[in-house]
Amino acid sequence: MKWKELEEEPCSMARTIGVIGDRWTLLILRECFLRTRRFEGFQSALGITRHLLAERLKKLVRQGILRRIPYQESPKRHEYILTQKGLDLYPIMMAIVHWGDTHMVDERGRPLLHQHRKCGKDFDPVMVCSECGEPLSAKEVHTHPGPGARSTPPNPASAASKAKARSRAA
Amino acid sequence: MKWKELEEEPCSMARTIGVIGDRWTLLILRECFLRTRRFEGFQSALGITRHLLAERLKKLVRQGILRRIPYQESPKRHEYILTQKGLDLYPIMMAIVHWGDTHMVDERGRPLLHQHRKCGKDFDPVMVCSECGEPLSAKEVHTHPGPGARSTPPNPASAASKAKARSRAA
DNA sequence: CCATATAGTTCTAAAACAGAACTGTCAAAT
DNA sequence: ATTTGACAGTTCTGTTTTAGAACTATATGG
Incomplete structure (x- = not known):
């Protein structure tokens, strides 16, 4: 399964994991909540490679979790702040x-x-x-399919598992 | 930074991420809460490769999040159930x-x-x-160092970032 | 002209992961 | 008695991701 596929699964948990479910993203978000806003701030706090940091920040901006806003002209510099979606x-x-x-x-x-x-x-x-x-607590909760459920609901199986089912049938 | 280092950081979030912070582990745990217990169950529900599934289950057992208990003899078969730590x-x-x-x-x-x-x-x-x-909500919460904080507390920077500071100094 | 600060990008090597096939144990069916 | 199938893994090879380090670009201050 690729990351992109995850975001399209009929499971809110899978979709969320597709967006924030890797270790660097989670740690970057921790820093955001601790009021870090700038590239160098994230980098030195986390020890993440600059390459990955740039990529993860881009992804978070694409997802609408961070907003990239200029804080000075010449040289143009931006900082990253949490949107409401991010604060949530x-x-x-x-x-x-x-x-x-x-x-x-x-x-x-x-x-x-x-x-x-x-x-x-x-x-x-x-x-x-x-x-x-x-x-x-987990035991007091009963899970049942909602309007966005697929036909075979309790198991939010992926395209991958359907592919597997096909290959078994063949 | 390696996964093992994460678990030793003075930050509860980093430590937790070291244990459950990858996409397959989170999805496996979702299945656990949906009452999946067996290897084949996880595999067909998730489409995870058998190799990774075996590895992740071992790690979760080592961490005390799942318990591996026999459900039949000959051939010996086990199932994976959440411990209290896992239910938490x-x-x-x-x-x-x-x-x-x-x-x-x-x-x-x-x-x-x-x-x-x-x-x-x-x-x-x-x-x-x-x-x-x-x-x-985030804005109503003030974070301050606890007893397990390191000397320079608000920024739970890693060994990696200290190494970086040293190399900059050199 | 050089050093420093900031925010990236580019490169190579190492680690993790995907996909598929294979192993081993047993029960049930032929 | 031999084959088939269920189950729970392990082993292999090739691709993708990540780590680590160096490099680029723009500007300020000495």
Whole structure:
């Protein structure tokens, strides 16, 4: 499967992974949320090769997750800032950080804490149901096909798997 | 930067990405949450090559995200089920799906809907503050170093970036 | 005229991945 | 008893991606 195919699958998760599902993209986005805006800033913070950084930034701009805006003329320079679509990735980032805080910390504890300005306290992110407000866990959720589902719905199998089915039949 | 180095960075996000931050791993985990348990199941659902699937499953087992348990003797066969550590990835999965539902759907609408058993309704996942229960957005959150932070904290720069600093100095 | 800052692009070698075929164990069918 | 098929991998070869380093371009300041 190619990256482009992923974005066309009838599965919101596959499509999202097609856009942000590689390690450098996720780390670049982490930097964005930590207020990094410029090429050199990303490069020195992450140690990513300049080549890949340029490519990933282009892709994020194409996807409408970052906007490239000039901050000076001569020489023309631009910085990268999150669009609303990009800001909406925040729950994904927080969910990833929180899992790491829970399962991947060493003796020294968490590298970063998060303070909620509204209530003033350090917090953990909690995922709740939009309808009843109760915290969610996998076992309390039932998945069923929506309007955009394909004909054989529960398994969002790819073109690749259909190809395989054909080759088995042959 | 190598994958192994990522897991040792003083950043919960980098560490988590070191474990689950590649496209196949994320898709395999999606299948796990959709109740797939067996090698052939993953393979035909995803169209992943058998080689990579075997490797990814091994890694997930090593990381304690999946457990490999026998379901029959002769021939010995195993299935892969999520541990608690694996189940705890659920908010990440839901956050990814929800972003895709919001920003990546086509005219036909969402491929999958989620129903909360407790309240019986189709829902969206919402991320809230553990302390005050209010929904979170990036701008309301202030990040500050925790006990596991390195000396120069806000920028969780890697060994790679330090190496770069040295080579610039030389 | 040289060094520095910024934002890239280009090159080569190494690593990861895709696609296909192959191995091994057993049960059921012929 | 031999063949077929299911299952869970492993091994091979060739392509794609990534790493690492050097190079380009535009401008400022000394």
